[in-house]
Amino acid sequence: MIYTIPDYYKEFQCIAAQCEDTCCAGWQIVIDKSSLKKYRKVKGKFAKRLRRSIHWQKSIFKQSKDKRCAFLNEQNLCDMYTALGEKSLCKTCRRYPRHMEEFENVREITLSVSCPEVAKILLHKKEPVSFLSFERDGEEEYEDFDPFLHSELVEAREVMCRILQDRKKDIAVRAGLVLGLAHDMQVRIKKRELFSCDEVFVKYQKENAAQFVTEKLKERGRNVKQCYREELQLFQKLYRLELLHEEWAVHLEETEALLFGSGEEFYRQLHREFADWLRRNMPDWQIWMEQLLVYFVYTYFCGAVYDAKAYTKARMAVNNVFLIYEMLAARWLKNERMLDMEEVIMLVYRYSREIEHSDTNLERIENL
Ligand code: SF4
Structure with a gap:
C-alpha cells in the first residue's frame, strides 16, 4: 500500500488548550x-x-x-x-485534522486547513509544497475501480501542481490554465479518449497557453457588468450550503453587502485598490493563494475516479480560493483598508470548516 503525505505533515502538533478555536x-x-x-x-x-x-x-x-x-x-x-x-x-x-482519501492500494493523507494550526503552517510556508510517498504492507482491491482513469488523474494533478507552482506566472493565469486543462481532460473522459490526455498535459504547459489565458482574463476584466453579475451569483450560492456555525450566516451577509452592495463600479474599484494594497503590503499573497490551490487540487481532484467529474473538482478548487480572496477583500474594506496575517488564517480555517466538514456542502459546492 502506498501512502502520501504533504512535506509539512510532521510540523503539525495539536496545541489543545492554547488553540484559538477548538475542533x-x-x-x-x-x-x-x-x-x-x-x-x-x-x-x-x-x-x-x-x-x-x-x-x-x-x-x-x-x-x-x-x-x-x-x-x-x-x-x-x-x-x-x-x-x-x-x-x-x-x-x-x-x-483530526488528518484527512484521508482512499484509492486502490493508495492512501493519501493531508492535513485539513479547518484546523488553525494547519492553516498557519500552510500559509506561512514559502517554498512550494511537495508530497512524499512511502510504502507499507497490505493491499486493497476495489470493485469497479478504474486504474487507468486513476493514473491519468494522478498525472493530470502532477501537471496542475507544477503549473500552480510556476511563480513566474500570475496566480490568476495559473488558475486559468488548471481550469483549461481540467476542461479539456473532461471532454476526453466523456468521449472515452483517455489515451489522448497526454496532449492536453503538454498543451497547457506551453507558453502560448499562458498567453491565451492572459488575453482571456483581460477580456473578461473589461466586461465589468458581466464580472460583477457572475461573481455575485457565485457568492450567493454560498447561502445554499448547510450551515455549520450560526455566525457564518452573519459573515456571509456582511461580506455580500460590503462587496456587492454599492454596485459594479464600486466593486471594480475595490478590487483594484485591494490588489494594489496587497502588492505593496503583503507581497506573499500569491504564495498563499498557490498553497491553497495546491491544497484543494491535491486533496480532491483524484476523487474524480469515482464520479468522472474532473472539471468539477478543478472548478471547486479554484472557486474556493477565489471566494476566500473575495472575503479577504471585504474584510480589508471593513477594517478601513487593513488586513493582517491572523485574519487571513482565521478566514481560511473558518471557510474550510463550513465547506470541507460536511459531505452535503462538499457536494453542493462541487455543483456551484
Ligand atoms: S483545531 Fe487543531 S490545534 Fe485546535 S484543538 Fe483541534 S486539532 Fe488541536
Missing part, C-alpha cells in the same frame, strides 16, 4: 463502531458520565446548547482524554 465544537462527532464497543465496557468513576454523554442510537457525542462536545471543559480540554487517556478517543478525534 470539539460546532459540528457533530461521529463515533466509530469499535470505539462505541469500547465505551460500553468502561468501568469505574467515569463510566456513568460516559454513558450519559453519548447519543447511542445516532453514534455521536452529545453536545451542549452552544454545540460544544459533552466532554469539552471550560479550558477547552477533553475530559475523556484526561480521565481515560489518548487511546480512549474515537477515530474521528484521533485522526
Whole structure:
C-alpha cells in the first residue's frame, strides 16, 4: 500500500488548550463502531458520565446548547482524554485534522486547513509544497475501480501542481490554465479518449497557453457588468450550503453587502485598490493563494475516479480560493483598508470548516 503525505505533515502538533478555536465544537462527532464497543465496557468513576454523554442510537457525542462536545471543559480540554487517556478517543478525534482519501492500494493523507494550526503552517510556508510517498504492507482491491482513469488523474494533478507552482506566472493565469486543462481532460473522459490526455498535459504547459489565458482574463476584466453579475451569483450560492456555525450566516451577509452592495463600479474599484494594497503590503499573497490551490487540487481532484467529474473538482478548487480572496477583500474594506496575517488564517480555517466538514456542502459546492 502506498501512502502520501504533504512535506509539512510532521510540523503539525495539536496545541489543545492554547488553540484559538477548538475542533470539539460546532459540528457533530461521529463515533466509530469499535470505539462505541469500547465505551460500553468502561468501568469505574467515569463510566456513568460516559454513558450519559453519548447519543447511542445516532453514534455521536452529545453536545451542549452552544454545540460544544459533552466532554469539552471550560479550558477547552477533553475530559475523556484526561480521565481515560489518548487511546480512549474515537477515530474521528484521533485522526483530526488528518484527512484521508482512499484509492486502490493508495492512501493519501493531508492535513485539513479547518484546523488553525494547519492553516498557519500552510500559509506561512514559502517554498512550494511537495508530497512524499512511502510504502507499507497490505493491499486493497476495489470493485469497479478504474486504474487507468486513476493514473491519468494522478498525472493530470502532477501537471496542475507544477503549473500552480510556476511563480513566474500570475496566480490568476495559473488558475486559468488548471481550469483549461481540467476542461479539456473532461471532454476526453466523456468521449472515452483517455489515451489522448497526454496532449492536453503538454498543451497547457506551453507558453502560448499562458498567453491565451492572459488575453482571456483581460477580456473578461473589461466586461465589468458581466464580472460583477457572475461573481455575485457565485457568492450567493454560498447561502445554499448547510450551515455549520450560526455566525457564518452573519459573515456571509456582511461580506455580500460590503462587496456587492454599492454596485459594479464600486466593486471594480475595490478590487483594484485591494490588489494594489496587497502588492505593496503583503507581497506573499500569491504564495498563499498557490498553497491553497495546491491544497484543494491535491486533496480532491483524484476523487474524480469515482464520479468522472474532473472539471468539477478543478472548478471547486479554484472557486474556493477565489471566494476566500473575495472575503479577504471585504474584510480589508471593513477594517478601513487593513488586513493582517491572523485574519487571513482565521478566514481560511473558518471557510474550510463550513465547506470541507460536511459531505452535503462538499457536494453542493462541487455543483456551484
Ligand atoms: S483545531 Fe487543531 S490545534 Fe485546535 S484543538 Fe483541534 S486539532 Fe488541536
